[in-house]
Amino acid sequence: MHDHPRDACGVVGLYNVPQAAPLAALGLHALQHRGQEAAGIAVCNEGKLLCHKGMGLVSTVFAGGVADLPGSSAVGHVRYSTAGGSCPANAQPILARYSGGEVALAHNGNLAAARRLSYALAATGALFQTTTDSELFLHRLAQEHAHTDEEIAVMLAHMGPAFSVVMLFAGRLIAARDPYGFRPLVMGRLGDGYVVASETCAFDQMGAAFTREVLPGEMVVIDDRGERSFTFDTAPHARCLLELIYFARPDSLVFGETPHILRRRSGALLAKEHPADADIVVAIPDSGASAASGYAEAMGLPLDRGLIRNHYVGRSFIAPGQEARTAAVRMKHNVVREVVRGKRVVLVDDSLIRGTTTATLGKDLRAAGAREVHLRVACPPTRHPCIYGVDFPRREELLAHRFSLEEIRARLNMDSLGYLSMQGLLASMENNGGCCTACWTGEYPVPEG
Amino acid sequence: MHDHPRDACGVVGLYNVPQAAPLAALGLHALQHRGQEAAGIAVCNEGKLLCHKGMGLVSTVFAGGVADLPGSSAVGHVRYSTAGGSCPANAQPILARYSGGEVALAHNGNLAAARRLSYALAATGALFQTTTDSELFLHRLAQEHAHTDEEIAVMLAHMGPAFSVVMLFAGRLIAARDPYGFRPLVMGRLGDGYVVASETCAFDQMGAAFTREVLPGEMVVIDDRGERSFTFDTAPHARCLLELIYFARPDSLVFGETPHILRRRSGALLAKEHPADADIVVAIPDSGASAASGYAEAMGLPLDRGLIRNHYVGRSFIAPGQEARTAAVRMKHNVVREVVRGKRVVLVDDSLIRGTTTATLGKDLRAAGAREVHLRVACPPTRHPCIYGVDFPRREELLAHRFSLEEIRARLNMDSLGYLSMQGLLASMENNGGCCTACWTGEYPVPEG
């Protein structure tokens, strides 16, 4: 899925932590891979909420520091546009006031029932000022005059999936995860205070200690009296496997799994399912790195750096002319000729969505002298869009929706093509109960609307 | 050397290439790893030179495009501050006029004789408007009224090392390399036109074909009549090994070597010289990746991703408080606990300069459960500063200058420490004649001043 923005959204929350804002910024920085479009932090200072947000990376939005955000509690967000267009008004946290006072909210996920909730709220006189479904939480708060913990829990029980959400009130931090558990959310401690985040890598960055996951259907309330837990609903679990396969940083702990370990295992199983008669294994960096190492080890083949990634983001200086345009696709990856020349190469990636870049890399590898190129994908063919918050292309753009496997192989000009089976993918997990596989199987745990 | 800005400078030149500026920008983007402080491009349009330069990445400086830079010849530069402070006036190319007309210059390297040249020029009435030694070339041009190819060649013969320089005149592009050949410079063809660049990865990006190196002591002149070569001086070659070990992109062709291949080989030789009784090999990403794979293969040990690098640049949101500060050092790398827990780890990097980050990573690895940590460095102990253009810390900051190997091991809290020998490093090369080893041996091929 290297040809696709690797983004969902990321959230952090802190309570009773001195200098909450700079730590929140550090945490968001560690979650930057989950969203590069916008970033924001809200804090509570002397009973009043303050918010600073904007378009761009965390380091851009907070280039001037966070001195305008004093206080010991905070909520933060990095965003990729899962719902709602790309505009400043849609950046989060969303800061609002209602009968219960001020609240700032950060949301990861997509509400499958957004349209229905939105209609109902409009009928009660709601005034929408963003185009995100995240705003719906706040309108329900206001509409139901949900002030107490219990009232807020009831509100959450009616939102439907998918959400991992953090809300900051004056004197109270609330973190909750929908009962299906689509999106991750973890808890930890930092000194005397509390932290929550989308992934544990945020804790490592902040110097916090992971304690446990926020459970599906659980709402955790943190205030000066400490932490308490509410189960607002239950449902069959449907944890998003894409989180493990490519969203999460390899070093995070997500759904109890370490993505790097799971991906290595998936590579090994892929080797068993689809061995290749080849000389070397090459990962598409950085997305295929873990799976490729598992594949190579299982096959007993050398893993080498046949592709180098340019981590600087290029843009804007591509001219209309032909030569410049062909050059443009090479802005992210480049072939190491000496590694692949004369070799039969197995190219490994974590997923295959549109296939645009893979096609180019295949061509480049052959131009550099590779004798054969075999593509191995560490998940099943992706045929169905996600309605729970993964920013997928439309169904018609999904390569595996449009073409048979043989057609895909031919279009990408590969000597062979192998996808990991659904059961192979599940077997890569430590604990594979309760996962959402909709984008591969089309079996959606909860319908849209 | 991961704890150190990985920068020299990078240059490109194009002649008779339609849309030269966007292609120059693409080439500079591919050379971005050589300098992130400033970037610039000058073009020749209808006999007049135009220049656009500024502080920041290529994508920042040319965020508004290159429409203000029409023409089919160009010279470009990315800069790290090797000499002269960090200020806009010192960005390159430098555009100037003299009796021979307009000229734009881009320079990679450091003139060891800068002080002497500068005094002599001041005595003749030169007026300096930057604090870079690159300006000296232009003053010599002006002072000597060097207009013809031959006169310019004579000028270059008196500059001393180190330089790889590209000069754009109205109707003429000149590329030259000092007779010692400290810094790389390569030539290629793009359609009917000509290109030069610091590394071949710029050609891959532009879609140009590598033809050959500009030779040490050679000045290549390109104009509408084609290309011609002048040998302005000869000297024992002294190619900078750091270019191969860590400046150059792994996929470039530099001094006839592919850095990735050389680094793999150096890792294998390091294994032979300093084997380790361990369970896994972990690279410091991305600097140690190639050497680590060579080490692992030679040792028959698994290579795994025990450290993950955050490619987003964090800054500015670090608060003065203690917790935030400790967090700051973890902004670039994070440990994958599951990989290293209970393991005896060999940590491999390409070099060891100040040791600051390495010390932190060692601590982090142990905190994550590594039983032992053995450090292996794929070059000899770095004890002497560079006077030819590598942005080294002062001598007193060089770890190996201050401490014995045992002291270093103890300070970094490693179970063992091994550096590749000088002869091991040279053995990693295809062709190891004529290299500069001054930063390890203290034997400077040309004195300063």
Add this chain to the structure above:
Amino acid sequence: MHDHPRDACGVVGLYNVPQAAPLAALGLHALQHRGQEAAGIAVCNEGKLLCHKGMGLVSTVFAGGVADLPGSSAVGHVRYSTAGGSCPANAQPILARYSGGEVALAHNGNLAAARRLSYALAATGALFQTTTDSELFLHRLAQEHAHTDEEIAVMLAHMGPAFSVVMLFAGRLIAARDPYGFRPLVMGRLGDGYVVASETCAFDQMGAAFTREVLPGEMVVIDDRGERSFTFDTAPHARCLLELIYFARPDSLVFGETPHILRRRSGALLAKEHPADADIVVAIPDSGASAASGYAEAMGLPLDRGLIRNHYVGRSFIAPGQEARTAAVRMKHNVVREVVRGKRVVLVDDSLIRGTTTATLGKDLRAAGAREVHLRVACPPTRHPCIYGVDFPRREELLAHRFSLEEIRARLNMDSLGYLSMQGLLASMENNGGCCTACWTGEYPVPEG
């Protein structure tokens, strides 16, 4: 009132005008004197509303042009922070959705009943996302499901003063003025289309022709069928005299009066009430210019430019040191020594609020050699804050609230001091029925809350 930001807010609306956005920007530019803090424009394009707004002058916010705002209808706003803090979220127009579709609103004025309205709305479940009272209009729209013209008129009837408001819906532009008529609002035609604005100077800038005022208590609806009018409420008129005295541009037509003419007349009456035995009349530029010319003419005294205003805005380069600080107050005005030396000077201004700058100018005039300085103010002593949208200092900062006239004269070190009487001010008008004089008399036409 030259020592005080001369700002309220300004609004424009356009319907059925090709290239509405650039014309809206021109209109806002002409209204820039009414608010320099923020600016914004919303347009309707293909049934969808789009908004661009930001902090700063019109020329700053739209420095990149208005190409992102296509369409033939628009609403625009320039803002000074009458209510709600200074932050991007409070810029207008406010764009929102409710059961009646999308709407963009621009509001000039302050709702005296804001607190009560806000409490009532919170009780019905409203979610507030700005801290401006302007948002209340939209919540009422949403709460009452006000879709038809008649429903919207009913909504407006319950808001209380003060407002001149323009609302853009898909396919409909609505302009309304509270029944007291505190703030101005004028209508005009531009080609086949319609325009509304706070002052006629916006029409002159856009090339539109003034037709008439929007009447107090009138709501004008413009759509593809043309224009229609609703009277939603009546009340005794209470037009803000400060609009005439110093907000409005001298060349505008406001409440049927030309401010320059009115101010000249007020100056003449001031001369009658408070003649001065002096040599020359000097205006505080530009605020006192019109009144001073009336005063000079009535007195038969020469009017001369004894003070020059620097129209460039200085800021940020004032150092903490004493010398710089004294210099800072001279950044806006400077004395022409040759004009005032040895003269008995009458200094004329339109109003006197805090008196800070007047005190400095008095001192500067004497330092430049003026023998006597007599201050004449073309309105009564300002003793009461405004609750209808004029950004006044707090009561305690009002000079005339704190001190007697003799104390003021002494504090400002004037030889004499004269304020125009209330009846003199009213006599300056063509038609002086139905004016608000609260800031001078304390008689508030409508109570707060």
Add this chain to the structure above:
Amino acid sequence: MHDHPRDACGVVGLYNVPQAAPLAALGLHALQHRGQEAAGIAVCNEGKLLCHKGMGLVSTVFAGGVADLPGSSAVGHVRYSTAGGSCPANAQPILARYSGGEVALAHNGNLAAARRLSYALAATGALFQTTTDSELFLHRLAQEHAHTDEEIAVMLAHMGPAFSVVMLFAGRLIAARDPYGFRPLVMGRLGDGYVVASETCAFDQMGAAFTREVLPGEMVVIDDRGERSFTFDTAPHARCLLELIYFARPDSLVFGETPHILRRRSGALLAKEHPADADIVVAIPDSGASAASGYAEAMGLPLDRGLIRNHYVGRSFIAPGQEARTAAVRMKHNVVREVVRGKRVVLVDDSLIRGTTTATLGKDLRAAGAREVHLRVACPPTRHPCIYGVDFPRREELLAHRFSLEEIRARLNMDSLGYLSMQGLLASMENNGGCCTACWTGEYPVPEG
């Protein structure tokens, strides 16, 4: 000359003044009317020169303050592009090093002999890095190794007019004015320190006291021993009358004259030479304000504000369409209908260069109901370009060069037209000896080249 950028350049210098940079910024702010294109300040701190400059207003360039410019001596510049294109490299002060050390230079004026000086310098091996003639001073310093006061005075004697120049060395400030005295330069004291500036309004802003003019042909040197004066050359004086007529601020003291007083007098003489049978006098604001008041007083006619100027700078939001374009010319001035309706108007301006705006204003006045419009210009017909530093249009664009007076009257659609005679203009001065009248008479005191 209201249709023309009212700009030359402005310079300031400070020596032995604590916090020199913020005061220099204040001084430049007061001189902002002399150049809005670029601004810069250089200081000397601990023997080292530092410079900060950029494009835009003083308040823009120093929006971030001047904390990076410590020290008690400074030189500053505001620039309009008199020579050299509009680009950052041409901003001043120019900072350079030569055999005499570091120097920063700020120059007001245009070197009539620039071309000749430039050729000669190129022949000696000079390297030009800007396209301004100001750089020539520095090259001559370097070429002649001018280190001592006397050597620098000799250098200045060979530059030819026109210049008022300030140079900052480590430990020395030098201010000089060409022997013809084309451009103004004044001296003053601030505490124990010294200041120089283009106009005295900079002193008023800084809180400094004017002492005297730097004399034509005088070089003043200020260092820790105090002030000393050198007369480097003599010539018949040729003070630029445009400085008095429209460059200088009305409140400055320039060439011993107060511009406002001189302009009033010129208006009175204009009334004598060209009376008009009219009802009111209207100034084109702000350029014609002083002359108009003199004209009105002499004629016994009322002076009224028939035109209002919008001081906010509009740009960028003008669309291509016709309606927007017609609107664009009204962005600066607007007619007050009530003042001019039914009146015979005398329109007064300080000069008439291209006539574009005047034509539009004439049309606007008639459209607003003026019965007659009579144009009076307070200087002779401008027929010749300036070669001494006034940014004039090319000869072909000068209205009075192309057309007879009757043709001009007809083209501008005026009922009558009157220019002040040369002798009338000279009679407006206190001391009219030694003035340059080249732009009216074509008699250039010094030839170009």
